[in-house]
Amino acid sequence: MAIGLCLYGMALFHHQRESLQQSDFFTGGLPPSAQKALAGPFAGAAADLNLLGVFSIYEGIRRQPADNNALWHKLHARLLAAQELDPWFWDVYRLAVGLMAFRKQGTSAAVDLLSKGAAARTWDWEMPFMAGYLAHEFLHDDKRAAVLMSEAVKRPNAPPLAIGLASQFFNASEGPEASIRFLRYLRASMPAEYRAVIDARITHMEQAKVKKAHP
Amino acid sequence: MNKLLTLAAFSLREILAAPAYRVLMSSTIVIGIGAMAISNLFLLETIKVELDFLWLGISLLATVYMLVVATGLLAQDFTQGIAYLFLPHMSRQIYLLARVSGIVAGLLLLLALMAAVATAIVTWGLHHTPTAQTHGIVWWSPVMLTGMALLQSLTVLSIVIFTCSWASGLVEMILFSTVFTGLAYLLPSVIQAMTSAEVMTQVPGWTAMLIHAVDYLFPDMTGAQMALAVVHGLPVPSTELAWFVVSQAGYIMILTAAGFLIFARRDL
Numbered sequence: 015m016a017i018g019l020c021l022y023g024m025a026l027f028h029h030q031r032e033s034l035q036q037s038d039f040f041t042g043g044l045p046p047s048a049q050k051a052l053a054g055p056f057a058g059a060a061a062d063l064n065l066l067g068v069f070s071i072y073e074g075i076r077r078q079p080a081d082n083n084a085l086w087h088k089l090h091a092r093l094l095a096a097q098e099l100d101p102w103f104w105d106v107y108r109l110a111v112g113l114m115a116f117r118k119q120g121t122s123a124a125v126d127l128l129s130k131g132a133a134a135r136t137w138d139w140e141m142p143f144m145a146g147y148l149a150h151e152f153l154h155d156d157k158r159a160a161v162l163m164s165e166a167v168k169r170p171n172a173p174p175l176a177i178g179l180a181s182q183f184f185n186a187s188e189g190p191e192a193s194i195r196f197l198r199y200l201r202a203s204m205p206a207e208y209r210a211v212i213d214a215r216i217t218h219m220e221q222a223k224v225k226k227a228h229p
Numbered sequence: 230m231n232k233l234l235t236l237a238a239f240s241l242r243e244i245l246a247a248p249a250y251r252v253l254m255s256s257t258i259v260i261g262i263g264a265m266a267i268s269n270l271f272l273l274e275t276i277k278v279e280l281d282f283l284w285l286g287i288s289l290l291a292t293v294y295m296l297v298v299a300t301g302l303l304a305q306d307f308t309q310g311i312a313y314l315f316l317p318h319m320s321r322q323i324y325l326l327a328r329v330s331g332i333v334a335g336l337l338l339l340l341a342l343m344a345a346v347a348t349a350i351v352t353w354g355l356h357h358t359p360t361a362q363t364h365g366i367v368w369w370s371p372v373m374l375t376g377m378a379l380l381q382s383l384t385v386l387s388i389v390i391f392t393c394s395w396a397s398g399l400v401e402m403i404l405f406s407t408v409f410t411g412l413a414y415l416l417p418s419v420i421q422a423m424t425s426a427e428v429m430t431q432v433p434g435w436t437a438m439l440i441h442a443v444d445y446l447f448p449d450m451t452g453a454q455m456a457l458a459v460v461h462g463l464p465v466p467s468t469e470l471a472w473f474v475v476s477q478a479g480y481i482m483i484l485t486a487a488g489f490l491i492f493a494r495r496d497l
Contacts, residue, residue: 054414055451058281069235104274118341
């Protein structure tokens with residue numbers, strides 16, 4: 015099994031020097047559940063090999079800019095397999111954002127990957143925040159974005175910047191009332207050291223609301 | 230006791246002089262350099278990738294040691310009449326215990342060297358990687374992985390003792406030990422895949438019961454989730470750790486006891 019994994023890795027490296035016509039064997043990969051069963055105790059290394067496969071496939075896409083949908087599907091399959099094998103692996107999500115998220119057909123898949131990643135990496139605020147941003151900006155799914163952003167700002171170490179951006183998002187998408195409600199809800203569940211920033215933001219929004227009502 | 234220690238020390242010297250053992254000792258450096266080289270291809274969690282390949286390397290190293298060096302030593306003893314030279318001076322149990330002690334001492338030396346190489350590499354890596362990308366990984370993470378590999382390789386040793394106690398030749402001993410070890414590594418993850426909700430809804434009731442029965446008989450002894458937690462610098466789940474140690478210890482005790490009992494009765 016382990017020798018098989020090594021051979022598989024070697025095959026992926028070897029692929030970079032091969033033509034695209036031969037790419038099916040090397041870039042196809044096994045289904046995630048089969049890979050998980052074969053990897054045994056080495057799920058982490060198997061996830062790493064899938065990411066090497068992603069680099070290899072992306073190289074193929076770069077060399078074949080037109081008619082490359084099949085390669086994009088394979089790239090997505092490799093990211094899914096890597097996530098299934100090691101859901102805590104940060105590089106999977108960084109590549110999902112970097113390679114897929116800003117491509118029209120890839121945004122939805124990237125948001126799905128990041129949402130699953132957010133459920134696994136419970137200490138990480140960036141993952142749900144990025145998923146929320148993508149859902150709002152590119153998928154125009156504000157309901158999903160609101161859920162993801164609320165999740166992000168409740169995570170430990172979420173910076174004031176994230177809280178401010180999430181509040182602006184609510185302000186723009188659902189109005190100042192929703193934004194203030196969100197901030198008050200957040201304030202109640204936040205440690206004391208974070209409350210000053212949230213209080214300032216609430217005051218600022220209430221003043222803006224009053225100014226708007228009585229110009 | 231003196232006879233046991235003398236033969237154990239003799240066994241260790243024999244192992245240290247074996248070319249295969251020296252190759253394994255040198256390969257610790259190759260594994261370390263390989264892990265560093267592969268991790269350089271990645272973007273952020275490079276130390277995690279380094280630890281993944283160190284874990285793969287340590288496990289393979291210890292398993293190959295057991296399947297090649299330990300099985301070779303026992304096979305040579307049992308099939309070429311070497312055991313017969315020692316047996317007039319001690320009981321079969323003392324003889325086998327001494328041989329196994331020598332093998333374990335060789336394993337400890339090999340893993341200590343591997344742990345030292347891996348720790349040096351990870352410490353160097355941690356020093357040159359931003360803290361945000363190392364999240365909770367500590368310099369002794371390779372030592373934890375080596376401890377897990379030690380327990381796993383003792384299980385493989387118990388498989389080797391059990392197989393060598395009844396198999397009749399070197400090829401048979403290596404073949405059956407390798408097959409049983411492969412099953413021990415693969416079966417838990419195959420069963421885990423089979424017990425997933427998607428599979429269980431598709432199979433008839435009696436098959437589902439059979440799969441669950443096999444699941445209880447062969448608990449997960451691979452430590453896959455624990456290894457993932459260690460390489461990510463996350464706390465190792467205590468229930469899984471306890472289950473891992475108990476199941477490995479259970480396998481070791483049952484197989485070693487069976488091996489010693491069968492060896493006491495076999496023709497040499």
